[in-house]
Amino acid sequence: MDSRIYNLMEIIRPRVKEVGFSFYLLKKNKLTLAAFYVIVALFVLAILAPYIVPYPSHISDEANVANKLLPPSGEYLFGTDELGRDIFSRVIYGIRISLTTAILAVGLAIIIGVPLGAIAGTIGGWVDEVIMRITDIFLSFPPLLLAIAIVSIVGSSLNNAIIAIALSWWPWYTRLVRGQAVSLKERKFIQAAEAIGTSKWKIIFSHVVPNTISPVIVQASMDMGGVILTIASLSFLGLGAQAPTPEWGLMINTSRNYFLNAWWYSIFPGLAIFITVLAFNLLGDGFREIMDPKTRKR
Amino acid sequence: MISYIIRRLSLGIIVLLGVITITFTIARIIPSDPAAKWAGPRATQEQIQKAREHLGLDKPLIVQYWRYLKDCIKGDLGYSLRTHQPIKEELKAFIPATLELVIIAFIFATIIGIPLGIYSAKMKDQLLDHLSRLFSIGAVSLPTFWVGLFLQLIFYNKLELLPLGGQVSNEIKILYEIPRVTGMLLFDCILTSNWVVFFDALKHYILPCITIALYPIGLVARMTRSALLEVLNEDYIIAAKSYGLKDRKVLWVYALKNTLGSTAIVLTLSLGYTLVDTFLVEAIFSWPGLGNYVATAVTTLDYPAIIGVTIFSTACYVILNLVADIIIALDPRVRL
């Protein structure tokens, strides 16, 4: 046992080096690095929102109609909305909503999609055929449309929107992971495990799934942007978040009525969506390059 | 090749059957009673019962499913609960306007997106590449509806350059005959050489087209770039260079043809996105298209209409995928 503790440093150092290497690759791509910082900042803002926002009560506890639709000023950085609430505070709080919903939707899609893909790719045969046909069916719904259909029928709420988006998003992961699994089968450690007598399920979940993590992360980071945009679109159609939730799409939807008088009401939530989605897309693109084994070769 | 197409076709049919099944399921699990909605708010029980019989909802599920399936195959998508009109007819009226937008966006995506992606890949990590990446990723990160609103604000309200919405000006509509051949206005104008209407319409098309084309242009440019970069790393590209082939030839001929398959897929994919984007944008531009129709159907919970549109767009999507697959099949690497 002693020897193991003794060698701890030796074990840790390569991991640190690995992380450092990833960061080095990230640094090489300025745009990706900028996106990375933006996302870190967004997460920090989301977590600290209640403490840094000037009017936390403007999220749902307070309204001051007398101050409605004031232009940006020192007091209200982004102006106020139709109920006299501080748009800046609400936009910052909106990060929380967007990030959590996006993470939940993507997470749900991964939870459904990845195991199915791993099973299809590893087992093959008719199981593969059935899973992939179902996947094809779901893939052939244009992405937002299925969500629109589901939410408009089961009722609009943020939770329903998340579920609907996950339902229309999982097939991408199934497809991706299946492809990975099929190529992993070529790698001999799967055969080795089979030769040893490891069970199929063990092979799927301890050999195949962990090895699909990097492409799934790449896909997920790119999807985050798409999902945020989709949630905003649903809210814009009145099918997502409910007032007074400071969701960006809902804010833009509301602002349409004040569009000509209060440009600031539409522009800031719109910019917030744009910046967030852009950052995730850039990061996803960068991740794809970084995680690509070709680039990873030193 | 033929057998491959047949196989793809049958897969497409299976997918469509699946889509119909899913929509049927969605339609049956909704809480509200379609018969009551059909009969109207003050209907008596008998009237609702009559509506139920009329809509075939009194039959066992299996029978309903079978009927639904048969109808769908015949292209009959049932009746709108709101207008009581056959959805098929309503779709026929609304599809062309949307289709035209989508086609124009598609053309833009092809003639702007692909070259942009190519140059970006060629100039990897140079300024042009960074700018083009920023543009293409920016384009896919913008909320379309928001862009539409601001374009209107700038070009109609502030600059007074372009019209606010609709397809043609009212004066033109009353004074001139609006050609109707395919339902796609610009195209019809060209067909009938009706240039007055054409140029008036053209002005109306600019803002919606820009709004809608932004996403596919960005998507196609982004995907073309990454597909091309992958190919440019291949041995045969280095080999081609080692034979002394010109860089231009290597890029535009040797590398590009290898990305054809993925570009085709992205183009199809972008069409799907574009179609859905029109749902968000058409209302803003008062566009007499499918998106406007869906938006109304959604707010009034006209679920047969929603499902009709869903089935229609899915069918389009499946067919496009088929086309893309056949294009890919032309790639000799795919062994048939």
Add this chain to the structure above:
Amino acid sequence: MKKILCLVIMICILGAIIAGCSGGQSTQVTENKLKIAYYAFISEPYIDFDPSVEYSNGIIVLHNIYETLTRYDVNTGKIEPLLAEEWTSNEDGTVWTFRIRKDVKFHDGAELNAEAVKKSIERTMDLQMGAAYIWDCVDEIKVKDDYTVEFVLSYPAPLDLIASAGYAAFIISPNAVDKDSAWFNEGNAAGTGPYKVQQVTKGEEVILAKFDDYWRGWKDNQYDRVIIKKIPESSSRRQLVEKGEAQITSGLSVTDIKALRENPSVNVIEGTSWTNIIGFFNTEKKPLDNADFRRALCYAFPYDEVVNDIKEGMAYKSVGLIPRGLWGHDDNLMQYETDLQKAEEYLKKSGVNPEGLKLELTFTSGTEELRNMAQLYQVNLKKLGIELQIQEMNWDNVWEKSKNSKPEDRQDILFMQWWPDYASPMSWLYSLVHSEEDILFNLSYIKDENLDAMIEEADMLSATDRAEAEKLVIEVQKEVLDKAYFIHAYDDKSVWAADAGFKGFKPNPAYEGVVFFYDTYYE
């Protein structure tokens, strides 16, 4: 090959754009003699083009194509003749005789006579669609002579009023009466109205052209063409009117109206509306079955803020259930005020513990004012310790939920607009207060035999003894207010924005959203 194709397409498009920019000016449309009235409407101009069936937006078009026997006059507040020159009823209001105007032509050339009236109304009654129920009282329609028609009712009813209804009271050409709905929905119409159909685009727009043989005749400065077009965005509609493109529009957001008031080239027209906004309590569910608790909730509602800040004065505070301008309205009725202290008192009195109490509020999505109102209400209730959950839904989902067979599964509070099918307070009392076996619109789920009896009696009297009926209507309202069955949020105003040159328009609360283009002219 592909490159060449791309090039050709690109050149075509470029050429077209260049030509389009320059061509726009050169092919200047020759000065047109036609005068066009463009009505930018918030939604689809019609849903069903069959005048017997349409129970929605369509009246804004149909009232310019078809006419009714009588019409509610907004200036006099009375029912005035239209296609009927005069009418009488027997004493108990069960037999009504209408004399039909002579020399009135339908668009298809047919003559208006008693037979045409009988067939039109019978068609509507037979189809039993839309608002056909308004004729439920009619037992038989008799043609007395060519220009006299007699209605025999099974119970007393104000048939002159009913004949002026916004929906389901149109007179259709005898040539069209036998046609089915499909024929109408192909864009056909045949009425006696001032305008006939020129072109319809379903779901989008309707273009109407002046009917030269219209019986009231034409003046020079009336409009030759009418375009009614769907423009869903408030900002778009506002911009159209501002730029002088559209002549008239409505349904603008309060900020847009506020901005337009400053604009000299735009007239903002206000008128009464019989629409009011009502909150319904789920009285079959705890703790809302407790009248004191409901009173507490009524006292917590931000009445003034809603009228002054959200509606910016484009609404009145409600007094009672019946909106002003309609008989049965009484300004002296008690009305709840925003008073959180009182609310607190009633809360204590009710014995309901607000801690952890969550109330669900539903309303139809997309209604900006309701959303804002709900949020303000939410803020107020929070001060009482009650959490209000706002749930915007499709009307169908709202309604479906409210009709759930289990009271616990229904919403707690529901906000809804209500307006009458014809000018009578009975619409509120019968639909919203009178007990129902199958829930339809009695969404506070009131079951009170006493109230039922009063309402039934008032209805009977309304055709014969208006004064007595009015007393009963006020009585009912008193009781409803005392029990706090509803939140009487506000009575809406009808607010329009029109081009300064667009004259002669006056909003008519009996025909919500309708512009009678014959009455309008340009200056």
Add this chain to the structure above:
Amino acid sequence: MLSAYFEIRNLKIDYKTYEKQQNVLDIERIAIEKGKTYGVVGESGSGKTVLALAIMGLLPCPPGIIKSGEIIFDGEDLLKKNNKEMAQKYRGRRIAMIFQDPMSTLNPVFTVGYQMMQVIRQHQNLNKKEAYKKAIEMIQVVKLPDAEDIMKKYPHQLSGGQRQRIIIAMALACGAEFLIADEPTRNLDVTIQASILKLMKELQKKFGVTVLFIANNLSLVSTFCDEIAILHDGKIAEQGRVKDVIGSPQNYYTKILINSVTKGESVVRKKQERDEVLLEVKSLKKYFPVKKRKSERLFVKAVDDVDLKIYKGEVVGIVGESGCGKSTLVNTILNLHEPTSGEVLFEGKNIFQLDKNQLRKTRKDIQIVFQDPYWSLNPRWLVKDIVSEPIKVHEKLNSISILKRVEDLLELVGLPKSSAFKYPHEFSGGQRQRIAIARALAVNPKLVVLDEPTSSIDVISQAQILELLKELRERLGLTNILISHDLSVVNYMADKVIIMYLGKIVEYGDAAEVFKNPLHPYTKALFNSIPTLESSDIESLATLEGNVPSAINPPSGCRFHTRCSMANERCSREMPVMKEYSNNHSTACFLYEQ
């Protein structure tokens, strides 16, 4: 100093990586006289390909940095030319390159003809017709039949050998005078390798081309070239005339290299009687169905009617070219495939009829070590998890005793205990192969299959791994099946040898006997087509005509008769059966009937 026709002076190339800027190439001088052949031997990672690309001006910079040096070709310094000049004047026109992997060097979406004509027209002012004629001519020069037919084909429709010939044709099409061949035969079978090498030699003489030949195989380079340089870690370890370098190596690395090639001879086998049969394969067939075409079902007959016996404690080597069925045979024995027919008896029991429990037990007894230790270890697992995987499947132990076992196993294969908590990528190829061996040994198997255990690791580690395997076999009394295309490895390790061709065993016997006295014409050709340090020149190598026939539709009669120089009419009619020729040495050939 007078400069030679081609000369590299003081070339220093760095690669910029995450940690540091690393020197990858540092060559003091390489000089080649016109018309000569110069060989560079080095293992992967020694900087060979960097050298080739640097000469062509195609080295990607960054990450590459050319720090100093000159590459002088016919009096001009290539490093001073810009890209355009290189493309117009040198690449393809005067200097051409043959790449290592014929599979990926041709663009898959264009026909061979199109690609050839593109290259020809780039450099010669020819119209389409003339270019076409020239292309046909070049295809004939590289001795491919049906030139017109080949022009129309896409690369994937050609075999590896044909593709490499096309690449050679393209390289020579425009009259290049200097040819860089970067492992031109790497992915080819030995018999085809020999014919490609012969072709190259012939064309070199015919066109008077100077060749820079780069490869990792010392015997190959020494047979092909006049002068050689041994490249190690980017530096030249030793250079000079072939005879001098091989005959009296000075450098330590060169010695190891030479040693590794010649090790086979020094082994003395202990003769011992073995009578206990561990594994018996009886008329085993494994057919893989391929796509139905026109209602006719087709099969790839990967293993066709194979019998063999393996005794306890034996090492049996299986030799054959790719596609001969050796991997399928092994996978079927491992029960990874269901056989089409026949049986595999392990300790007398048919493994395909076992119930689940018995099957698990057999799986425990048969283990495998794969060829590429990078691909055979799960990169997301710690070494302890990899090694203990079979233990967890087959034995119920607590985690501490498992860890103890893992540590013991790691020590057994010569790795430190602390390796247990590292990931595979932290190890070198040789070390990874040790981990794979440890895993195979974890549950005390009776039979260990070694699938090319040394073919993808460096020479120094190769020797150590073979040593380890040998030692383990002595210590644990293992029975091994050894698959390898490297005859010297088989010769070094195996007691018995099996030669396979197209799914069938053609020769079988004691290793010493077979190596000394090969009987079957295929075995002879196979043995003789491999260049050795002794083979004086390329002409002496045996070649086989034609391509390996398709296993979907194998030739009738003796499968080898289409390529056999001794074949007669009977061979195409009848299938020869396995006959014992001398003690423990059998073959299936009519030549030895009498």
